[in-house]
Amino acid sequence: MAKLATFVVALVAGGVLGAVGVIAMMGAVNPSADHVAQTTDIVDASTSVYGTR
């Protein structure tokens, strides 16, 4: 019974973390069209703005 409980807790925790991590990572590597956030390169090398909202 006890070992089953640990297994279930691990399964649930792992499942939640996995789902959150996978979805967050998918957003990180493939941002949606309406999301302008970027953390790497700005392609236009002539930008003169401090930032965009």
Next chain:
Amino acid sequence: MKTHAVAAAVTAVVLAPLARPGYVLRYDMVFVPRQPLNWEMLAPADSLPRAVPLDALVSVANLAVPGWLLQRLALVAVVYLAALGAARLMPAERTGPRVVAALAYAWTPFLAERLLLGQWALLLAYAALPWLVAAARDVRAGRPGALPRLVLAAAPAAVTPTGGLIALAAVVVLLPLRSRTTAIAAASVLGLNAPWLVAALTGAAGGVSDPQGVPAFAARAENWAGAWWSLAGTGGIWNAATVPASRASVLTPVVTLLVLAIAAAGLRVLRRRLPGVADRLLVLAAGGFLLAAAGAGPGEPLLEWVVGHVPGGGLLRDGQKFLIPYALALALAFAAGAERLAGVFARRFEPAAGRMVLAGAVLLPVAVLPDLALGALGALRPVSYPADWNAVADRVDAAPGEVLSLPFEGYQSYSWTRGVVVRDPAARYLDAPVLMNDALRVGPVTVAGESPRARTVAESLAAGRPAAELGFRWVLVRSGTAGQPPASVLTGLRLAYAGPDLRLWENPAAPPAPAAAPDRRVLALAAHGAAAAIVIFYALALLRRRPTPW
């Protein structure tokens, strides 16, 4: 020892790209091979002292340590000390909850976003706060050596005006009222703030700022849950370009709710184990959160009035930076809640089930923000300065004089930074006063700067009038960027150096540089000296005692 290992592991994973040679240049983060030590670093003549006494400290450190190494030391210190400080402050006997606190504080949207905006000096305040709170706890408990530790913990925070104010507020709120120790601590931390206060009071830049900066720098919604919920998850920075993309995930607000629920469950534990301090930390956190949320809510008109009318009010316009105490309170409460939950599972089932819960809590910040790893997936990749910078610095060194840096934009992206926006390096690379435009473009909005001289120069350049009339000895033109000066602006100047990335023009008709007011220099030097004396005094006081666990 385990907490040191965890802090080291987090630091290594976050800052992995810094193993490569070069400089990480992003927005406000500009390190150069050797930053000169001049009066502009102690008290800038034409702009607000936003990097005082930071610039002077970097210049002094640069005398012994090259810029590339100094940058790595600073960034490693930020992440390592944040993780270790939270772990040590966490009131728990077992290592598990301490590790939860370390990850919950060192792997946050706040740290990621400010790092991507290059505000490493503000992050020194972030890293220092757990140490400051721990010292405040010890002062309240009457432990010997606590007061020196408190002031020394406030010192790295006070390298910027915002960090200094947060440290001062923390001291006033966390320590008991009407106590001699509180008065001494507050006076000492106020002394640490003296350099930027003196520079601001004696400078030519006006004390008030453009109210347009309030909506421009207000907290921003990162996902469907809105700006305030982004702040609740310690994100919400104004600049969309410095937000890890995972913050837009549909699940992020749900995870924020989960974190807040676990933290709420841990509040009682935290208050019991940190009597007095926990309540006061919560007050500090609530105050910081209100400041952060003010610009993105009904408080915006009031904030605009403060910024536009009260000298120094501009410090409040980018309110999200005041989330630091909230981030610490949230991390500690979350760790306490996770420990409580783990205890429930361990008692109900078996100890291994509790350990699983703690392991989940450790990994949750990483799972929801995976793109902080590896320098935000490569965003912190070092680059090299073009050789032109050294050549230009040598020429200016040979005949020092004021420099006008064109295009007249404070922040630009370059091909050699791989398109990343960075503050004009000229002010830190050249050993001469450099006039930069302190107006800031945020999308289509231009937030006016505070320097009257920069405004005059901008108007003259916009009208196409020759730069030679403006009285600068040198005119530096950064190539390959938007806003290249027209030929009319360069009329009357003699080309002194031409490279692929920089061109340096000399003004043969430049008048002698106006002598700086000696009083101002004396005051600036005295303020820096006073702050340094405070640090040395408390360091010696600490060394005279027997070694303490920190």
